[in-house]
Amino acid sequence: MSRITDKLTSLGIALPEAPKPVASYIPALKVGNLLYVSGQIPFQDGELVYKGAVPTNCSPEKAAQAARICAINGLAAAQQALGGDLDQVKGVVRLGVFVASEPDFNGQPLIANGASDLMVEIFGEDGQHVRAAVGSIALPLGASVEVEMILELRS
Amino acid sequence: MSRITDKLTSLGIALPEAPKPVASYIPALKVGNLLYVSGQIPFQDGELVYKGAVPTNCSPEKAAQAARICAINGLAAAQQALGGDLDQVKGVVRLGVFVASEPDFNGQPLIANGASDLMVEIFGEDGQHVRAAVGSIALPLGASVEVEMILELRS
Amino acid sequence: MSRITDKLTSLGIALPEAPKPVASYIPALKVGNLLYVSGQIPFQDGELVYKGAVPTNCSPEKAAQAARICAINGLAAAQQALGGDLDQVKGVVRLGVFVASEPDFNGQPLIANGASDLMVEIFGEDGQHVRAAVGSIALPLGASVEVEMILELRS
Numbered sequence: 001m002s003r004i005t006d007k008l009t010s011l012g013i014a015l016p017e018a019p020k021p022v023a024s025y026i027p028a029l030k031v032g033n034l035l036y037v038s039g040q041i042p043f044q045d046g047e048l049v050y051k052g053a054v055p056t057n058c059s060p061e062k063a064a065q066a067a068r069i070c071a072i073n074g075l076a077a078a079q080q081a082l083g084g085d086l087d088q089v090k091g092v093v094r095l096g097v098f099v100a101s102e103p104d105f106n107g108q109p110l111i112a113n114g115a116s117d118l119m120v121e122i123f124g125e126d127g128q129h130v131r132a133a134v135g136s137i138a139l140p141l142g143a144s145v146e147v148e149m150i151l152e153l154r155s
Numbered sequence: 156m157s158r159i160t161d162k163l164t165s166l167g168i169a170l171p172e173a174p175k176p177v178a179s180y181i182p183a184l185k186v187g188n189l190l191y192v193s194g195q196i197p198f199q200d201g202e203l204v205y206k207g208a209v210p211t212n213c214s215p216e217k218a219a220q221a222a223r224i225c226a227i228n229g230l231a232a233a234q235q236a237l238g239g240d241l242d243q244v245k246g247v248v249r250l251g252v253f254v255a256s257e258p259d260f261n262g263q264p265l266i267a268n269g270a271s272d273l274m275v276e277i278f279g280e281d282g283q284h285v286r287a288a289v290g291s292i293a294l295p296l297g298a299s300v301e302v303e304m305i306l307e308l309r310s
Numbered sequence: 311m312s313r314i315t316d317k318l319t320s321l322g323i324a325l326p327e328a329p330k331p332v333a334s335y336i337p338a339l340k341v342g343n344l345l346y347v348s349g350q351i352p353f354q355d356g357e358l359v360y361k362g363a364v365p366t367n368c369s370p371e372k373a374a375q376a377a378r379i380c381a382i383n384g385l386a387a388a389q390q391a392l393g394g395d396l397d398q399v400k401g402v403v404r405l406g407v408f409v410a411s412e413p414d415f416n417g418q419p420l421i422a423n424g425a426s427d428l429m430v431e432i433f434g435e436d437g438q439h440v441r442a443a444v445g446s447i448a449l450p451l452g453a454s455v456e457v458e459m460i461l462e463l464r465s
Contacts, residue, residue, distance in 0.1 A: 024426035025441040031403050031462050032343070033187070039442035053413070093186050098444045101293040103208065108295045116179035131180040132194035132303040134253045135293030138411040138445030140418045148442040152186050188342070248341050256448040258363065263450045271334035286335040287349035287458040289408045290448030307341050 004086040007122050013072060016044070018080035027077035034093065035081060035151040040073040041143035042066040050144040053100045058144040060107050063099060067114030070147035071095075075122075078151055091126035092119045093150040100144050101135030108133040115147045159241040162277050168227060171199070173235035182232035189248065190236060190306040195228040196298035197221040205299040208255040213299040215262050218254060222269030225302035226250075230277075233306055246281030247274045248305040255299050256290030263288040270302045314396040317432050323382060326354070328390035337387035344403065345391060345461040350383040351453035352376040360454040363410045368454040370417050373409060377424030380457035381405075385432075388461055401436035402429045403460040410454050411445030418443040425457045 008015060019027045019040070028037045042050045042065075050066035052058045058066070075086065082088045097112035099105075112133035119127035129149075139146050163170060174182045174195070183192045197205045197220075205221035207213045213221070230241065237243045252267035254260075267288035274282035284304075294301050318325065329337045329350070338347045352360045352375075360376035362368045368376070385396065392398045407422035409415075422443035429437035439459075449456050 024423060024430040024438060025405070026438045027440070029403060029438070029440045036404050036440040038440040039444070093184060094191050095180070096442060098442075103292055105293050106295060106297045108293070113179060120179040128179060128181045128184070130182070130184045130191040130193040130303070132251060132253075132301065133295060134194070134291045134301060136444045137292040137413055137447040138415050138418070140416060140443060142416040146442065146444060148440070248339060249346050250335070258447055260448050261450060261452040263448070268334060275334040283334060283336045283339070285337070285339045285346040285348040285458070287406060287408075287456065288450060289349070289446045289456060292447040 002087050004089065004122060011121055015072065015076040015079055018076045019073065028081035030081060033153045033155050035078055035153055037074045037077050037149045037151065039146045039148040040070040040077065041140055041146050042069040043073060044069055048141055048143060051142040052144055053102050054105050054111065054144060056102060060110060063111040063144050064114030066145040067097060067111050067147055068118050070145055071115035071118045074147060074149045088153050089123065090152045090154045091123060092129040093152050094129055095131045096148040097131065097133040098136040098139060098146040099133065100139045105135065108135055111145060157242050159244065159277065166276055170227065170231040170234055173231045174228065183236035185236060188308045188310055190233055190308055192229045192232050192304045192306065194301045194303040195225040195232065196295055196301050197224040198228060199224055203296055203298060206297040207299055208257050209260050209266065209299060211257060215265060218266045218299050219269035221300040222252060222266050222302055223273050225300055226270035226273045229302060229304045243308050244278065245307045245309045246278060247284040248307050250284055250286045251303040252286065252288040253291040253294060253301040254288065255294045260290065263290055266300060312397050314399065314432060321431055325382065325386040325389055328386045329383065338391035340391060343463045343465050345388055345463055347384045347387050347459045347461065349456045349458040350380040350387065351450055351456050352379040353383060354379055358451055358453060361452040362454055363412050364415050364421065364454060366412060370420060373421040373454050374424035376455040377407060377421050377457055378428050380455055381425035381428045384457060384459045398463050399433065400462045400464045401433060402439040403462050404439055405441045406458040407441065407443040408446040408449060408456040409443065410449045415445065418445055421455060
């Protein structure tokens with residue numbers, strides 16, 4: 001029985017296929033008891049579902065949802081790197097959240113909460129993490145949000 | 156007797172109240188012998204004191220001061236996470252410095268020195284660290300600077 | 311015989327003089343079995359060779375070359391920190407790639423490949439890493455690309 005998989009199911013979250021290894025960089029890498037996960041963008045069923053800068057081309061509400069999807073994709077990458085077993089994750093260390101922003105948009109923390117809250121929903125207190133949330137002039141493929149993460153693994 | 160607290164006093168720096176834990180993300184997190192600290196913005200006495208992009212809405216001189224305040228807030232977060240004892244800090248590993256910038260402003264290193272220099276003033280040679288300093292189109296709440304850090308702890 | 315130096319030679323890459331320690335921040339720092347390297351910009355023979363935002367002031371092709379030069383400079387910093395012996399490097403953990411971008415440029419991953427591919431050319435499978443590639447409104451000295459890295463060392 002997998003505690004985290006059960007939790008994901010109870011939240012109605014089905015982890016997608018992990019992103020394919022992309023040439024020279026890879027979705028996730030274990031070093032010691034840390035698992036580094038590459039920056040994720042809001043792909044869902046193979047489609048980039050939230051594009052454009054906040055707030056004109058992507059509303060803050062949609063961008064927060066985008067951050068949540070990024071986090072889900074990050075967990076999918078982690079699961080793959082851990083041979084399918086997310087129960088090896090002890091907790092979340094850090095999220096780096098980049099929000100495609102217009103110059104006068106300053107609500108990056110609320111957007112990032114879409115990813116941060118998900119971590120606590122899934123991992124409870126162990127999901128609490130440090131974070132840097134900043135605006136970006138442009139993100140890969142026009143994504144509205146990019147989220148990278150560091151997870152701590154059980155020894 | 157606290158070596159670092161004494162040093163702070165001699166520099167005329169009073170660490171503020173640490174930032175409150177903010178829901179899903181937290182000010183600082185210890186993992187192994189590293190202490191990760193969340194991105195800090197230039198809050199002073201509960202007020203965001205440096206806002207707007209450099210150089211038009213915030214001069215480079217003020218932005219360097221903002222970076223210093225961010226670093227002080229990061230140390231306050233570290234102190235809280237360490238139960239009040241900053242002497243557990245062995246040194247500084249990395250600063251990530253984001254500077255709200257107009258497209259033609261390229262002095263991010265000088266701004267970041269406001270934070271970097273403080274680390275060496277406090278920790279001496281152990282305060283020397285690696286750094287990434289970049290421009291950002293927009294930062295949380297309109298801050299001029301955001302600084303995140305990784306500290307090394309004594310084993 | 312140095313495996314990595316031989317590899318560099320076979321690729322026609324001569325590592326430059328490592329960047330000078332710059333006051334409070336330093337080019338590279340070892341902590342445990344990780345080597346953190348500061349953000350590097352595309353200096354070559356003391357000159358910043360790629361400046362300006364992509365794509366108008368720096369073409370994507372040139373920016374990818376800039377990323378490669380940043381990575382070479384990062385390895386030079388690592389080599390210096392390791393007393394000249396890059397064979398202590400076990401592999402590459404993470405690259406952080408910032409690309410000076412206009413708002414409608416979304417090809418940051420292709421730019422970042424200039425750095426990522428070099429890592430695999432040099433270190434083989436151990437050069438595969440996680441990555442965050444994002445756009446930036448402005449970078450130090452007007453650089454087109456900045457690359458920071460974390461390397462894993464042999465224990």
